Amino acid sequence: MSRVLMCPPDYYGIEYEINAWMSRSRQSDRHLAQGQWRTLKSLIEMTGATVELLDPVPGLPDLVFTANAALIFGKRAIMARFRPPQRQPETPHAATWFRTHGFQVEEIPGDFSFEGAGDALFCGETLFAGYRMRSDANGHQELGRMLGCEVLPLELVNPHFYHLDTCFCPLAPGQALYYPPAFDDYGLRVLEAHIPDLIEVSSVEAAHFACNAVVLGKTVITHIGCDQLHAELLQRGYEPRSTPLDEFIKAGGSAKCLTLLLD
């Protein structure tokens, strides 16, 4: 049974602009956001997964995006080192949670930026790692040495797809969703060479964060408006679910960003 870390959106809001989706003139409605977050949590629990909660903190509106807190590898939590100063105070808070919940808290040596499971995703045994916008390529090499695994760095070239989990989503070993215009030619070749079943997401659905899916066994949860993808998933034996998450898309995040798989 899976365990997932989430953080209630009690202090969530658009208080600064650190990616192409955020605009302080387009505020989120906290009440709506809380309802959307609770529905996502129930959908996750309906798969049999357990949701663990990180305490929300006033002044840390993006703490809800727990995917960025760390990369989990067994009982090791490799902590984020956020590039935007606004998110840096999240790390000590999350580190306390990991320590008190039996994780070994670690850092990537050096001063490389690294934004956790937002930019580092396992597909099978290989770690696919997004860089340029928020995480550094050299840090990913350090990460590979720390974990003793193969790392394939992918440059992210489109500011709207600034974390790897906005444009790439492993479903199973050898199978993933991706949005090709988010990558350069080299990145596309790497993906094609390593993942035999790549499911392409359209521009319209990529803008609905189709790639930012929570995958729990055969259940795949996304924001609404990803019908073409859901049809493809049904054909492959998955059970797609959609739930509105537009309050979080205002901050540049959707279902997957709001979760961190703990095992």
Ligand code: ARG
């Ligand atoms: N506003 C947040 C940021 O820009 C959104 C993070 C979304 N998280 C993710 N894993 N893609 O950092």
